[in-house]
Amino acid sequence: MNFWFAVFRQTGRNLHQTWTSQLMTFLTVSLSVLIFAFFYLIYTNMLGAGDRLSDDLRLIVYLEDEPGPQMQEQLRRKIQNFDDVEEIHFISKEEAYQRFAKQLGENSDVLQDIPTDFLPASIEVVPLKSLRGYNQIKLFSEYLANLPGTEKVQYGQEWVERFYYFTRLLTIVVLLSGTLLILTATFMVAYTIRLTIMGRQDELELLKLVGATNSYIRAPFLIEGILQGFMGSIIGLSALYGLFQWITAHFTGPGLLTLFQFTFFPPSVILLIIMSSICLCSIGSYTSIRKFLRI
């Protein structure tokens, strides 16, 4: 009969003999995949939301006076000195007034007694998409605030700041849970395989004596690790998908989630998580084989 049949039979025996510790390992691997994938999913969704928000991001520079055409040209050059920008709009006092009236709609008659130049003129700056990250935006806004003739710069500072810190916190959580995944997956698998090997020294010894090749002795343990990684990540991701479905079903409607457009991982990321789980578990089993299987 062929090699692989014999190896799989041997693997089946291993699993059968040590199924309790196998189950524990399997659950640990699933759980750590679940925890990691959960935070990672939130993280990617936050990043997506961040992208959408920064698409809408514009800095409004309020000016002391209405700039003349020559001044406009100078300001434009000054702004572009700092960095290329997507767009620059000059908004005159008159335009600001019109916009405001439009926003008021039916209530615009309250403006009747107010002079049309009561709003300041401003420049609307749409930064380049590459200008991301809180610090860059902040630097840019400081630069703009220091231009001559500017009153102040607005871009929803507080909101951006809070969003930025939350994303940073999430980055840390994702890194931590990723480390957790790496540690538990490799250690637990290494540990169970170590147990199996220790508990069956005499059998492995005998296998050598009756002429089993090294690969015949090793392969079942490696397959065990691969199976743990595969099954663990599949179950962990399935649980997360269930959770995801439940959340989207229960929290739909207007509000936070519509802004966030909560989406699940694309297939490539799912595949990547499964592959890395398999990789980690194989590394775990391989180190145990190297350490404890003297052949």
Place this chain on the structure above:
Amino acid sequence: MIEMIKVSRTYDPNITALSDVSLSIATGEMFFLIGRSGAGKTTLLKLICNMETPSNGLIEVAGYNINKLKGKDLAHLRQKIGVAYQDFKLLSNRTVAENIAIAMEVSYKNPRAIRHRVRDLLGQLQLVDKHNTLTGELSRGEQQRVALARSVANSPRLILVDEPTGNLDAATTERVMELLTRSNKAGATIVIATHDDSIYQQGNHRIMELRDGNIHSLTRGSLK
């Protein structure tokens, strides 16, 4: 089949288990190894199957220097050597059938063929009813026969047997020797270490007596 040239084996606190043993065993021969307890019989067999390494000297089995073989080559040679150990080396938490099957599984034999061969051997050794018994629950005489069955199961070219009849009655001893003789007739080279003169006096096979690790005599069986 086996060439040993000036082979010595010493154990740590200067125990000399074998010293300067030179020996040549032909393919297809049945060869007996006798001597008092502690004479070095088991040591000699362990050297031949590479369970132990010689302190000195050269050992060739089937043309290979067995101490130079590694990995796959060693494994493949070992598949061709069946050994019934004096301490049996059975897996006590496995059944009789599983213990015998191990020797065939390592060369990836067909499961049907394995089952068939196991039943056949158990029949020849009067152990049919023990097929599914754990070997830990067997008597020593039964364990001894299971160890023997495992050594011949894979139809090896060389069979090394250490004390095959130590715990057996005359009738069962007869059956064991029949099995070994049949393997020998089929072409296997057989080396038997024993105290039991009833088995080596029966034929005209070569008999080597060890005494304190040295070859004391090399004679032939008296019959015929």
